[in-house]
Amino acid sequence: MTDFFNGIPRVAFEGPATENDYAFRHYDADQVVLGKKMKDHLRFAVAYWHSFAWPGGDPFGGQTFERPWFSDTMEAAKLKADVAFEMFQILGAPYFCFHDADVRPEGATFAENTSRLQEITDYFQQKMEKTGVKLLWGTANLFSHRRFMAGAATNPDPDVYAFAAATVKTCIDATHQLGGENYVLWGGREGYETLLNTDMKRERAQAGRFLQAVIDYKHKIGFKGAILIEPKPQEPTKHQYDYDVATVYGFLKDFGLENEVKMNIEQGHAILAGHSFEHELALARDLGIFGSIDMNRNDYQSGWDTDQFPNNVGEMALAYYEILKAGGFTTGGTNFDAKLRRQSLEPADLILAHVGAMDCCAAGLKAAAAMFEDGKLEAARADRYAGWDTARGKDILGADLTSLAAKVAKDNIAPQPRSGRQERLENLVNRYL
Numbered sequence: 411m412t413d414f415f416n417g418i419p420r421v422a423f424e425g426p427a428t429e430n431d432y433a434f435r436h437y438d439a440d441q442v443v444l445g446k447k448m449k450d451h452l453r454f455a456v457a458y459w460h461s462f463a464w465p466g467g468d469p470f471g472g473q474t475f476e477r478p479w480f481s482d483t484m485e486a487a488k489l490k491a492d493v494a495f496e497m498f499q500i501l502g503a504p505y506f507c508f509h510d511a512d513v514r515p516e517g518a519t520f521a522e523n524t525s526r527l528q529e530i531t532d533y534f535q536q537k538m539e540k541t542g543v544k545l546l547w548g549t550a551n552l553f554s555h556r557r558f559m560a561g562a563a564t565n566p567d568p569d570v571y572a573f574a575a576a577t578v579k580t581c582i583d584a585t586h587q588l589g590g591e592n593y594v595l596w597g598g599r600e601g602y603e604t605l606l607n608t609d610m611k612r613e614r615a616q617a618g619r620f621l622q623a624v625i626d627y628k629h630k631i632g633f634k635g636a637i638l639i640e641p642k643p644q645e646p647t648k649h650q651y652d653y654d655v656a657t658v659y660g661f662l663k664d665f666g667l668e669n670e671v672k673m674n675i676e677q678g679h680a681i682l683a684g685h686s687f688e689h690e691l692a693l694a695r696d697l698g699i700f701g702s703i704d705m706n707r708n709d710y711q712s713g714w715d716t717d718q719f720p721n722n723v724g725e726m727a728l729a730y731y732e733i734l735k736a737g738g739f740t741t742g743g744t745n746f747d748a749k750l751r752r753q754s755l756e757p758a759d760l761i762l763a764h765v766g767a768m769d770c771c772a773a774g775l776k777a778a779a780a781m782f783e784d785g786k787l788e789a790a791r792a793d794r795y796a797g798w799d800t801a802r803g804k805d806i807l808g809a810d811l812t813s814l815a816a817k818v819a820k821d822n823i824a825p826q827p828r829s830g831r832q833e834r835l836e837n838l839v840n841r842y843l
């Protein structure tokens with residue numbers, strides 16, 4: 411045991427009336443909702459990078475957090491792992507996620523990076539066996555080191571592509587060894603700042619080739635997890651190639667990979683793309699590529715990726731409603747890709763941020779389940795489109811323009827507008843919260 415979370419007890423469910431900060435009011439892991447335990451619906455994961463590797467900097471100032479493991483040694487990396495697993499247990503979080511760069515210090519060479527990652531992977535493996543905590547996904551950080559400043563797969567320099575590919579191989583290996591249920595590719599610096607120096611066509615082809623190589627490798631080693639792409643429209647580059655779900659789907663179709671890859675959808679990225687979270691979730695579901703979520707919000711005023719813990723039950727309810735409609739998670743889960751505010755210095759802040767987030771998601775899930783079970787929302791939607799289920803609707807959809815022109819003239823069709831009933835439906839949703 412380390413003394414980092416000194417005296418903070420294991421967080422348990424105590425119900426909505428409790429006064430205890432270190433308790434769940436809604437998240438009751440074993441409570442059955444729609445035939446499944448809450449923990450199996452939500453599949454919470456802690457993001458290693460924000461919770462344990464981020465120093466609290468912003469564009470105007472550096473480190474604010476003082477963590478005993480902030481140093482570049484393997485000993486510190488192991489202390490970090492010790493504390494991380496203590497936190498997973500305090501929270502009862504079933505999963506975690508990591509990038510290579512979060513868990514091991516940067517080496518002088520690729521070989522050193524690889525051996526350090528291997529050492530930590532073995533260390534994780536022991537801890538996972540002991541605690542039962544599992545890996546939701548692994549990934550490679552192909553965006554922090556300066557070698558990746560002009561992109562990884564989409565870099566103008568083939569050597570950077572090679573280094574990135576080699577790094578991804580080691581990260582898939584680590585994920586595979588740890589029984590990870592998914593492997594994530596977030597575009598990092600795959601994008602551009604100015605077209606003046608960018609050959610977009612070439613970069614897009616490189617990205618397609620890279621992804622194909624990842625899929626080939628996955629099959630070669632028998633990795634059974636899902637490969638997930640995480641769309642984001644901008645930041646760090648001005649224009650990210652994996653803009654949103656629709657853009658990534660077009661890209662996958664182009665390279666014939668739409669059956670090999672699914673989406674990891676982040677709430678904040680959806681907002682940055684000018685969509686609602688539920689739009690992105692519903693679209694991915696309808697296209698058959700829904701995978702997993704990063705449940706971290708952005709500030710609605712600031713216009714950048716602030717990665718805050720979720721705290722709006724109404725928003726969560728609409729998100730989990732779409733996920734329930736997708737049949738729930740299979741390999742995916744709810745990853746908190748969220749960081750504390752830089753003034754939140756105390757170890758307790760880290761715990762309470764997650765407690766609130768888990769509770770908020772649980773409350774959202776319960777509301778979504780009630781909405782789903784009740785069926786009123788779907789009935790209203792079905793009623794709005796009922797005309798299309800009639801023989802007449804089907805004939806109209808099958809007809810060509812000439813016959814439709816003839817039909818409209820002959821039957822004297824004069825459509826009558828009907829209310830969309832938005833406010834009525836919004837009132838309905840609020841009743842479940």
Ligand code: XLS
Nearest residue numbers: 549596640676704715747
């Ligand atoms: C950055 C992304 C990143 C991915 C993992 O905005 O959200 O944290 O989730 O590389």
Ligand code: NI
Nearest residue numbers: 676679715747
């Ligand atoms: Ni993000």
Ligand code: NI
Nearest residue numbers: 640676704747
């Ligand atoms: Ni993310």
